[in-house]
Amino acid sequence: xxxxxxxxxxxxxxxxxxxxxxxxxxxxxxxxxxxxxxxxxxxxxxxxxxxxxxxxxxxxxxxxxxxxxxxxxxxxxxxxxxxxxxxxxxxxxxxxxxxxxxxxxxxxxxxxxxxxxxxxxxxxxxxxxxxxxxxxxxxxxxxxxxxxxxxxxxxxxxxxxxxxxxxxxxxxxxxxxxxxxxxxxxxxxxxxxxxxxxxxxxxxxxxxxxxxxxxxxxxxxxxxxxxxxxxxxxxxxxxxxxxxxxxxxxxxxxxxxxxxxxxxxxxxxxxxxxxxxxxxxxxxxxxxxxxxxxxxxxxxxxxxxxx
Amino acid sequence: xxxxxxxxxxxxxxxxxxxxxxxxxxxxxxxxxxxxxxxxxxxxxxxxxxxxxxxxxxxxxxxxxxxxxxxxxxxxxxxxxxxxxxxxxxxxxxxxxxxxxxxxxxxxxxxxxxxxxxxxxxxxxxxxxxxxxxxxxxxxxxxxxxxxxxxxxxxxxxxxxxxxxxxxxxxxxxxxxxxxxxxxxxxxxxxxxxxxxxxxxxxxxxxxxxxxxxxxxxxxxxxxxxxxxxxxxxxxxxxxxxxxxxxxxxxxxxxxxxxxxxxxxxxxxxxxxxxxxxxxxxxxxxxxxxxx
Numbered sequence: 001x002x003x004x005x006x007x008x009x010x011x012x013x014x015x016x017x018x019x020x021x022x023x024x025x026x027x028x029x030x031x032x033x034x035x036x037x038x039x040x041x042x043x044x045x046x047x048x049x050x051x052x053x054x055x056x057x058x059x060x061x062x063x064x065x066x067x068x069x070x071x072x073x074x075x076x077x078x079x080x081x082x083x084x085x086x087x088x089x090x091x092x093x094x095x096x097x098x099x100x101x102x103x104x105x106x107x108x109x110x111x112x113x114x115x116x117x118x119x120x121x122x123x124x125x126x127x128x129x130x131x132x133x134x135x136x137x138x139x140x141x142x143x144x145x146x147x148x149x150x151x152x153x154x155x156x157x158x159x160x161x162x163x164x165x166x167x168x169x170x171x172x173x174x175x176x177x178x179x180x181x182x183x184x185x186x187x188x189x190x191x192x193x194x195x196x197x198x199x200x201x202x203x204x205x206x207x208x209x210x211x212x213x214x215x216x217x218x219x220x221x222x223x224x225x226x227x228x229x230x231x232x233x234x235x236x237x238x239x240x241x242x243x244x245x246x247x248x249x250x251x252x253x254x255x256x257x258x259x260x261x262x263x264x265x266x267x268x269x270x271x272x273x274x275x276x277x278x279x280x281x282x283x284x285x286x287x288x289x290x291x292x293x294x295x296x297x298x299x300x301x302x303x304x305x306x307x
Numbered sequence: 308x309x310x311x312x313x314x315x316x317x318x319x320x321x322x323x324x325x326x327x328x329x330x331x332x333x334x335x336x337x338x339x340x341x342x343x344x345x346x347x348x349x350x351x352x353x354x355x356x357x358x359x360x361x362x363x364x365x366x367x368x369x370x371x372x373x374x375x376x377x378x379x380x381x382x383x384x385x386x387x388x389x390x391x392x393x394x395x396x397x398x399x400x401x402x403x404x405x406x407x408x409x410x411x412x413x414x415x416x417x418x419x420x421x422x423x424x425x426x427x428x429x430x431x432x433x434x435x436x437x438x439x440x441x442x443x444x445x446x447x448x449x450x451x452x453x454x455x456x457x458x459x460x461x462x463x464x465x466x467x468x469x470x471x472x473x474x475x476x477x478x479x480x481x482x483x484x485x486x487x488x489x490x491x492x493x494x495x496x497x498x499x500x501x502x503x504x505x506x507x508x509x510x511x512x513x514x515x516x517x518x519x520x521x522x523x524x525x526x527x528x529x530x531x532x533x534x535x536x537x538x539x540x541x542x543x544x545x546x547x548x549x550x551x552x553x554x555x556x557x558x559x560x561x562x563x564x565x566x567x568x569x570x571x572x573x574x575x576x577x578x579x580x581x582x583x584x585x586x587x588x589x590x591x592x593x594x595x596x597x598x599x
Contacts, residue, residue, distance in 0.1 A: 027379060
């Protein structure tokens with residue numbers, strides 16, 4: 001019996017060691033990064049209370065991981081993570097230098113570049129160096145405009161100017177955004193980037209208070225992408241709700257959304273969202289018949305009681 | 308082993324059984340085989356998200372749980388969930404454990420009859436009753452699954468309660484907090500209902516239905532005694548419930564490896580509790596037989 005038990009232990013041991021040795025996945029790297037991330041979160045909770053040594057230890061830990069796994073795809077995030085530690089330390093120059101390393105070391109990784117440029121811009125914003133921040137964002141917009149982060153940045157620049165109360169710059173940024181999104185839609189027809197750009201083009205029209213063009217753009221989005229995987233159920237509901245809100249509440253116009261949805265139903269008689277659209281049409285007709293006055297609820301700031 | 312006084316003294320019977328279990332390692336051996344197989348499955352699941360096993364398990368994990376569960380630390384949550392999965396453990400119990408529990412009972416019977424405790428012979432005897440053991444194992448499994456389903460309905464009803472104070476809130480909290488303990492109680496109850504089926508098959512060489520009749524005959528006069536005898540060793544599992552509940556509550560602060568470690572300890576502990584259960588109740592069955 002003892003021999004059998006020893007055999008069992010040997011089998012389990014050999015299997016464990018064997019599977020560990022042949023494992024070529026990023027599992028060990030994932031574990032190290034998770035542990036480092038855990039420490040990062042601890043520092044992030046109260047950066048001021050953390051001794052400098054902890055920051056340095058964590059940076060050293062990240063550099064060690066990078067040295068051990070230089071070729072791994074996950075390692076590409078490490079320079080940005082080190083940069084974020086410097087941000088917590090408020091050492092913005094070193095942070096940006098770390099973000100820049102991602103761009104210089106991985107020239108083919110556009111998504112990481114985009115992330116680095118966003119972080120560079122944010123670090124400038126934290127220092128209230130807004131011109132430099134916008135410069136980084138514009139670089140992101142021009143060079144990485146087809147990335148997830150890049151496609152959102154033109155409108156962000158506009159909102160940043162609005163926040164800074166620079167109305168003229170905001171107007172120009174909005175015009176740039178409209179041009180950017182129109183170009184993206186034309187240059188990449190039928191793609192995900194065109195889908196996102198069209199949605200953001202509509203948002204830009206709404207920001208310009210050109211509600212009619214915004215609604216028309218969203219209507220076009222529905223018809224153009226009816227059979228596309230990008231028009232998920234969430235996107236469908238979001239688009240329909242935006243059209244309804246902007247048209248009914250802003251323009252008191254029930255007919256345009258009804259016409260858009262009816263047009264969709266006629267063009268795609270067996271579409272899976274037809275039930276939802278028919279329900280929306282019925283709802284809009286009922287509201288129109290009742291003469292309901294739909295308004296956007298203004299955000300009311302509660303004034304403190306002054307005695 | 309035979310002492311008529313001990314038949315109705317729970318602690319004395321339990322003590323005798325545990326002593327028998329450890330003094331005759333042959334009785335424990337079938338359970339060691341069960342533990343080995345459990346550990347083997349655990350190792351395979353542990354390495355399932357990694358190369359080369361990921362080639363096979365990767366698409367299954369991605370489809371059933373999501374691609375994120377192929378990566379650390381989420382892979383450990385799946386490891387714990389899958390390893391302790393009711394279907395997997397029930398399947399193992401019916402297909403595999405049943406014959407080895409039968410083997411262990413055959414060894415106890417041999418020792419009781421002053422015969423040599425030979426694993427091969429005991430296994431042969433158990434294997435010849437495999438179909439009946441399989442059917443005998445499926446009864447507590449089916450009962451447990453049925454009771455768990457009813458328990459889930461109660462939990463689902465409790466979750467609908469919106470009250471944040473008062474009697475309904477207390478009921479909701481009681482149902483939710485007591486859920487894992489209730490589950491343990493249901494498992495003990497299910498095991499109690501059919502605990503003498505295996506001894507009747509192996510000791511008396513009965514087929515499934517006569518063994519079932521003998522089980523209820525024995526149980527008829529000693530239900531609460533049997534329930535108590537099974538509940539006592541099952542209490543060893545309580546710390547596991549507390550630890551697993553606590554680790555779930557503090558998921559963010561504990562190392563994910565802990566989930567894997569707790570899962571493997573929980574399953575091995577269940578096998579050990581099974582060993583005590585079947586040794587104790589087989590001893591009781593043999594003592595009752597001698598009394599008659």
